[in-house]
Amino acid sequence: MHRSTFLKFAGAALATTLFASTAAVAIDVDAAIPSYQKASGVSGSIKSIGSDTLNNLMTLWAEGFSKEYPNVNIEIEGKGSGTAPPALIAGTSQFGPMSRPMKAGEMDDFERKYGYKPTPMRTAVDALAVFVHKDSPVKCLSLAQLDAIFSKTRKRGAKADAKTWGDVGVTGEMAAMPISMYGRNSASGTYGYFKEVAMEDGDYKDSVKEQPGSSAVVQSIASDKGAIGYSGVGYKTADVKTVPISAKEGGTCYDATSDNAYAGNYPITRFLYVYLNKNPKQALDPVRAEFIKFVLSKQGQQGVIKDGFFPVPAKVALDDRKAFGLN
Amino acid sequence: MEIAAAVASGAVAQNARTYHRVTDLRARGEPFTWVLGGALCLGIVMIVGFLLLVLWNGFLTFVPRPVAVVTTTAGKVSAGEVARTDTFRPAPDALAKLAPDAQEKIKKAEGFAGRTLYRIGNFDLYSEDFRWIDDNEIKSTEYPKNIVYVERQEWGPFIGTVKAITLDGKPAEGTDFSAPAVASAYSEALARGKRVREIERDEIGNVNHEVERARLAVRKAELKSGRDSQAYKDAAAHFEQLSVDSRGEYERLTAEVQRLRSINDKFTVTFAEIGGREKTVPMVNIVRAYMPNDLSFAQKVGVYFSRWGEFLISEPREANTEGGVFPAIFGTLAMTLLMVIAVAPFGVMTALYLREYAKQGRLVAFVRISVNNLAGVPSIVYGVFGLGFFAYVIGGSIDQLFYPERLPNPTFGTGGLLWASLTLALLTVPVVIVATEEALAAVPRSMREGSLACGASKWQTIRNIVMPRALPGVMTGIILAMARGAGEVAPLMLVGVVKLAPELPIDGHFPYVHLERSFMHLGFHIFDVGFQSRNSEAGKPMVFVTTVLLITLVAVMNAAAIIIRNRLKRRFVGSQF
Numbered sequence: 001m002h003r004s005t006f007l008k009f010a011g012a013a014l015a016t017t018l019f020a021s022t023a024a025v026a027i028d029v030d031a032a033i034p035s036y037q038k039a040s041g042v043s044g045s046i047k048s049i050g051s052d053t054l055n056n057l058m059t060l061w062a063e064g065f066s067k068e069y070p071n072v073n074i075e076i077e078g079k080g081s082g083t084a085p086p087a088l089i090a091g092t093s094q095f096g097p098m099s100r101p102m103k104a105g106e107m108d109d110f111e112r113k114y115g116y117k118p119t120p121m122r123t124a125v126d127a128l129a130v131f132v133h134k135d136s137p138v139k140c141l142s143l144a145q146l147d148a149i150f151s152k153t154r155k156r157g158a159k160a161d162a163k164t165w166g167d168v169g170v171t172g173e174m175a176a177m178p179i180s181m182y183g184r185n186s187a188s189g190t191y192g193y194f195k196e197v198a199m200e201d202g203d204y205k206d207s208v209k210e211q212p213g214s215s216a217v218v219q220s221i222a223s224d225k226g227a228i229g230y231s232g233v234g235y236k237t238a239d240v241k242t243v244p245i246s247a248k249e250g251g252t253c254y255d256a257t258s259d260n261a262y263a264g265n266y267p268i269t270r271f272l273y274v275y276l277n278k279n280p281k282q283a284l285d286p287v288r289a290e291f292i293k294f295v296l297s298k299q300g301q302q303g304v305i306k307d308g309f310f311p312v313p314a315k316v317a318l319d320d321r322k323a324f325g326l327n
Numbered sequence: 328m329e330i331a332a333a334v335a336s337g338a339v340a341q342n343a344r345t346y347h348r349v350t351d352l353r354a355r356g357e358p359f360t361w362v363l364g365g366a367l368c369l370g371i372v373m374i375v376g377f378l379l380l381v382l383w384n385g386f387l388t389f390v391p392r393p394v395a396v397v398t399t400t401a402g403k404v405s406a407g408e409v410a411r412t413d414t415f416r417p418a419p420d421a422l423a424k425l426a427p428d429a430q431e432k433i434k435k436a437e438g439f440a441g442r443t444l445y446r447i448g449n450f451d452l453y454s455e456d457f458r459w460i461d462d463n464e465i466k467s468t469e470y471p472k473n474i475v476y477v478e479r480q481e482w483g484p485f486i487g488t489v490k491a492i493t494l495d496g497k498p499a500e501g502t503d504f505s506a507p508a509v510a511s512a513y514s515e516a517l518a519r520g521k522r523v524r525e526i527e528r529d530e531i532g533n534v535n536h537e538v539e540r541a542r543l544a545v546r547k548a549e550l551k552s553g554r555d556s557q558a559y560k561d562a563a564a565h566f567e568q569l570s571v572d573s574r575g576e577y578e579r580l581t582a583e584v585q586r587l588r589s590i591n592d593k594f595t596v597t598f599a600e601i602g603g604r605e606k607t608v609p610m611v612n613i614v615r616a617y618m619p620n621d622l623s624f625a626q627k628v629g630v631y632f633s634r635w636g637e638f639l640i641s642e643p644r645e646a647n648t649e650g651g652v653f654p655a656i657f658g659t660l661a662m663t664l665l666m667v668i669a670v671a672p673f674g675v676m677t678a679l680y681l682r683e684y685a686k687q688g689r690l691v692a693f694v695r696i697s698v699n700n701l702a703g704v705p706s707i708v709y710g711v712f713g714l715g716f717f718a719y720v721i722g723g724s725i726d727q728l729f730y731p732e733r734l735p736n737p738t739f740g741t742g743g744l745l746w747a748s749l750t751l752a753l754l755t756v757p758v759v760i761v762a763t764e765e766a767l768a769a770v771p772r773s774m775r776e777g778s779l780a781c782g783a784s785k786w787q788t789i790r791n792i793v794m795p796r797a798l799p800g801v802m803t804g805i806i807l808a809m810a811r812g813a814g815e816v817a818p819l820m821l822v823g824v825v826k827l828a829p830e831l832p833i834d835g836h837f838p839y840v841h842l843e844r845s846f847m848h849l850g851f852h853i854f855d856v857g858f859q860s861r862n863s864e865a866g867k868p869m870v871f872v873t874t875v876l877l878i879t880l881v882a883v884m885n886a887a888a889i890i891i892r893n894r895l896k897r898r899f900v901g902s903q904f
Binding site for chain 2: 044070092135215305
C-alpha cells in the first residue's frame with residue numbers, strides 16, 4: 001500500500017528530468033520547494049526519540065534549525081523506530097522519527113490516549129539498499145532471491161533456501177562461499193520494512209546477524225567478503241556497493257539511485273517519516289510548526305542530500321505542510 | 328677409558344642436575360616466578376600495545392596530508408588524501424580487461440593487486456567522499472602545489488583549486504589566499520559571523536527566554552487559580568505586554584543579523600574541483616584552508632595545532648562528524664564530578680557505620696556480601712533502575728509538584744545530568760564502601776583505645792583519630808570509582824546522554840545550573856561517531872581522537888586525586904605512633 005502511494009507522488013515530469021541525469025551528478029532539491037523564512041518569537045525545547053536511520057538526519061536538521069534559533073534546546077535520541085510511538089504516547093518526545101509507517105496497533109494505542117491519530121510528515125525518500133562487499137561479483141538480485149537469502153519462510157516462492165552465493169547465481173570462486181547475512185535489530189523500522197516488502201512478512205532466518213545500527217551493518221559488510229545486508233542508502237561507504245534489485249524473477253534490475261527511487265522502479269523504496277502529536281482542533285505551537293516548515297524547506301531538504309538520502313518531491317512537501325495547517 | 332670418563336662425568340652431571348632441581352626449582356618456586364612474571368609481561372604488553380595504537384592513530388589524525396591528483400588509464404581524474412591501502416584479488420573478468428603488462432604484474436604477485444582509498448571530499452558535488460582506485464589503473468600521480476584543502480562549516484572538506492575571490496561584491500585580484508587584503512577581509516568576515524552568533528544566542532536568546540518565562544507564568548497561574556482569577560489575568564497581561572515589547576527588540580536584532588549576513592554574502596571564494604566544476608563558498612563558512620602540497624614544516628605544525636584547538640573548544644558540526652567535542656568534554660567532567668559529590672559522603676558514611684558502629688554479626692556480614700555483590704551487577708541494570716526510579720518516579724513527581732506548567736513536556740521526568748550522576752553513583756558506591764572499610768580496618772586498634780582512654784567520645788575518636796588516617800585509603804576508593812564512572816556508557820544511554828545537546832548545563836539564565844538537561848558524553852560520542860554516523864570511514868579517525876581525549880581526561884582526574892591523596896598522606900605521616 002505504501003509503495004503505491006509512493007508511485008502516485010512520483011511526478012512524471014520530475015522523473016523524466018531526473019532520468020536524464022546520471023548517478024554521478026549530485027542530486028538537487030526540487031526547485032518548487034520554498035526556502036525557509038525565519039519567524040519571530042520561537043523558543044522552547046524539542047525532543048525527538050525514534051529511528052536510528054533518521055538519527056543523523058534529525059541531527060542535521062537540528063543543527064540547521066538551531067542556527068536560525070540558537071535558543072531552541074534540541075535533544076535527539078535514536079534507538080529504533082519502535083521507540084518512537086511509546087515516547088510520543090508518553091509525551092516524553094514531541095517528534096517521533098520513524099523509518100516505516102506506524103502500525104495499526106501503535107496508532108490505536110495513541111488514539112486511545114489522545115482521541116485522535118498522530119500526524120505523519122514525509123521527510124525524505126530512501127531506497128533501502130542491499131549492500132555487498134565491494135569485491136563481490138553479484139550483479140543483480142530479485143526480491144525472491146533476497147527472500148531466499150534472508151527468510152526461512154520464503155513467502156515469495158523461491159524453491160530452495162539460498163545458503164551459498166552459488167545458490168543465487170554467482171559463478172567462479174565465490175560460488176561455494178556461504179552467504180553471511182547482516183540485518184538490523186527488531187526495534188528498527190528498516191528491519192520491519194524489509195520484512196514487509198522483501199519478505200512479504202515472512203520470518204528472518206536465525207542466522208541473520210542483527211546489528212545495533214545502520215552504520216554497523218555497513219561496517220560489518222565492509223570486512224566480510226561473503227556478506228550481504230540492508231540499510232538506508234545514505235549509509236553507503238566506499239567499502240561496500242549496492243546491489244541492483246528486480247521486483248520479479250528475470251526482470252530488469254534497478255540500482256538504488258534517486259531516479260529509480262522517484263520513478264518507483266526500485267522495489268524497496270520508502271518514505272522516512274516523522275510523527276507528531278497534533279491535536280486537529282488546535283494550531284501547532286510555534287517551535288514545532290517552525291521545525292516542520294524547516295524540514296520541508298529547501299534548507300531542510302538539502303540536509304537530506306547531505307545525509308545521503310533523497311529529497312521529497314515538491315508536491316509531497318507542500319501536501320504535508322498543508323496537513324499540519326502550514327503554508 | 329674415554330667412555331668410562333664420559334659416563335662418570337655424565338653421572339656427576341646427572342647428580343648435580345638432580346640436586347639442583349630439588350633445591351632450586353621446587354623449593355625456590357622458580358616455575359611460579361616465571362608464570363607470574365610472564366602473566367605480568369603479557370598484561371603490560373597488551374596495555375602498552377593498546378595505548379600505543381590509540382595514541383598513534385589519535386595523534387596522527389590531525390596531521391595535514393598531501394593531496395594526490397590521480398589520473399587513471401581511462402582518463403578519470405581524482406584528487407584526494409590517501410586514507411589507506413589494501414590488497415585484493417581482482418575478479419577474472421576485470422583482470423582480462425587490463426593492459427597486458429598489468430596482467431603480468433598481477434600474475435607475478437599470485438593474483439593479488441593493490442588499491443588505495445582516497446578521501447576526495449566535495450560531497451556536495453560527487454555524492455561520495457571516498458573512492459577506491461586500483462593501483463594498476465593509475466596512469467600518473469601528481470602533487471600540484473596549487474591544490475587547496477578547504478574545511479567548511481557544511482558539506483565536509485573541499486579539495487580543488489581557488490578560482491576567484493570576491494571581496495565586498497567585487498572580484499579581487501589574484502587567487503592568493505594569503506594576500507593581506509584577502510586575509511583581513513577573511514578575519515572581518517569571521518568577526519561578523521561571531522557577532523551574528525552572539526546576537527542570536529545571547530541577545531535574542533534573552534528576549535526569547537523572558538517571553539517563554541512569561542508564557543509559563545500564565546500557564547502556572549491558570550493551573551493554580553483558574554482562568555477567572557486576578558493572578559491569571561495579571562500574568563496574561565504581563566505576557567501580552569512582554570510579547571509586544573519584545574517584538575520591537577526582536578525585529579531590531581534580526582535586522583542587525585540580516586545586515587551582517589548580507590555583508591558576509593558579498594565576501595566569497597569560488598573553488599573549482601579537479602574536474603572543473605565550481606563551487607562558491609562564503610568566506611565565513613570556511614573553517615580552514617591550506618595548500619597541502621606546499622606547506623612548510625612550521626605551517627604543518629600550525630594546521631595541526633589549530634585543528635586540535637578547534638576540536639577541544641568548539642561545538643560539533645555535521646551530525647557530530649566534524650567540529651569539536653566541547654559539550655561532550657564538559658558533560659563528561661560535570662557528570663563525573665557530580666557523581667563523586669554524591670558517592671563519596673554516601674559510601675564513607677555507610678562504611679563508617681558498618682565498621683565502627685554496627686555490631687559485627689550475621690546481619691552485617693550479609694550486608695557486606697550484598698554490597699560486594701552489587702559491584703558485580705551489569706551496569707545496564709543500573710541504567711534501567713535509574714530510568715525507572717530516578718527519572719520516571721522521582722523526576723515525574725518533581726514535575727507534578729514544581730513544574731506543572733511545563734507538562735506534558737517533562738523537566739526532571741526524563742533522563743538528565745542529575746539522574747545520570749546519581750545512577751553512576753549507585754553503580755560505584757560498592758567500590759567506595761569496600762575501600763573505605765579496608766582503610767578503617769587498617770587504623771591500629773591501639774590508637775582508638777588510646778583516644779577513648781583519654782576521655783574522647785566515640786565520634787570524637789572517629790573524627791580526629793580514625794578518619795584522618797583512613798583518608799588516603801578512602802581517596803583510593805574514590806579514584807577507583809571515578810575511573811569506573813567516567814568510562815561507563817551503557818547505563819548513561821538510558822538516563823540522559825544524547826547524541827546532540829549543544830546547550831551546556833550551565834548558562835546565564837536563572838537558576839544558572841540546569842541539572843535536568845540532557846548532556847553529551849565522550850564515551851557515547853565515540854560510539855555514536857564510530858557506529859552511527861553516515862560515513863563510518865570519515866568517522867574512524869574521530870573515534871581515535873575522542874578516545875585519546877577520554878583516556879587523557881580520566882588520567883588527569885585520577886592524577887589530581889592521587890596528588891590530593893599524597894598530600895594527605897604526608898600530613899599524617901609525622902603524627903603516626
